[in-house]
Amino acid sequence: MDPNQKPITNPYLLGQVLLIDKPLGWSSFQVVNKIRWLIKQEYGLKKIKVGHAGTLDPLASGLLIICTGKETKNINVYQAQEKEYTGTITLGATTPSYDLETEIDQRFPTTELTPELLQKVTQQFTGEILQKPPIYSAIKKDGKRLYELARAGETTEIKERQVTVTTFKLSNIKLPKVDFKIACSKGTYIRSLAHDFGTALDNGGHLSALRRTAIGEYRVENAMTLEEFEANFMNLNHCPNPES
Structure with missing residues (x-):
């Protein structure tokens, strides 16, 4: 590691697992884009990896697992669950x-x-x-x-x-x-x-x-709406993470 390189401290770059209650009318891709935009705007980032673990159609609502940063490497693990x-x-x-x-x-x-x-x-x-x-x-x-x-x-x-x-x-x-x-x-x-x-x-x-x-073990009762995420996403206590 370059001794002059600053360590990554941004929690979303380090990796978060977000449980989102997707609303009707939104595609899974739109939810991902919304969350990516909010994080980039708040932290002044040019880019950040954000992905979902299993598509929900626009006409469906409910649990969408969103992974950010390094946690995107584990998307397939979440996606494979029942x-x-x-x-x-x-x-x-x-x-x-x-x-x-x-x-x-x-x-x-x-x-x-x-x-x-x-x-x-x-x-x-x-x-x-x-x-x-x-x-x-x-x-x-x-x-x-x-x-x-x-x-x-x-x-x-x-x-x-x-x-x-x-x-x-x-x-x-x-x-x-x-x-x-x-x-x-x-x-x-x-x-x-x-x-x-x-x-x-x-x-x-x-x-x-x-x-x-x-x-899997993640339930929609523990998920946030997009409005709740937008209001609270800087508080990591509102970011359900299996490692926390």
């Missing part, structure tokens, strides 16, 4: 994006669906399962994001992926809406599960609400 969600599946209708990003393209009657049938079919979606990511997703194929291809009207073959669902429980069944709780592995698309669940019922379904409640 995730928990709550949300709502609307049966009797499908959308191309499997959620509310696109308009309904097919409708189905739900009169023959019963709570008993719904509970029985959930068993098909626990354990190790195969699912296709939605065409409206950020996965790249041939250098392009799938959602770019979808919005351009192009069709493409998407390979199935193996994921693990440890918990899939239904609650508050008020057709056509069904509330659920899911615990699953990295790479699980809840939108795809909602779509496939409707298909397995010989019906249709799409995701109409989603909230991430936990990533």
Whole structure:
């Protein structure tokens, strides 16, 4: 180390793990940009590494783990942990994006669906399962994001992926809406599960609400809103860090 070089004392450069409750309408990338901008402005930095450990769609809310500085090296560790969600599946209708990003393209009657049938079919979606990511997703194929291809009207073959669902429980069944709780592995698309669940019922379904409640041991109850972070981020006591 250069004896004339000043040691790094900025806590965000040294590395922080921030638990953020992402609001609806914000992309994960926008949250990262907001936090990076605040830190750079406050400390007069030209650059700082900031990243998230697992994307949440703009139409979803909940826990987003943000890593700064040297802690960004551990993003994959946080990203690999089991995730928990709550949300709502609307049966009797499908959308191309499997959620509310696109308009309904097919409708189905739900009169023959019963709570008993719904509970029985959930068993098909626990354990190790195969699912296709939605065409409206950020996965790249041939250098392009799938959602770019979808919005351009192009069709493409998407390979199935193996994921693990440890918990899939239904609650508050008020057709056509069904509330659920899911615990699953990295790479699980809840939108795809909602779509496939409707298909397995010989019906249709799409995701109409989603909230991430936990990533591993980190829970949304311990997260800050963006407003809280902006007001308090200079106080390290407000920065949940597994090393503290």
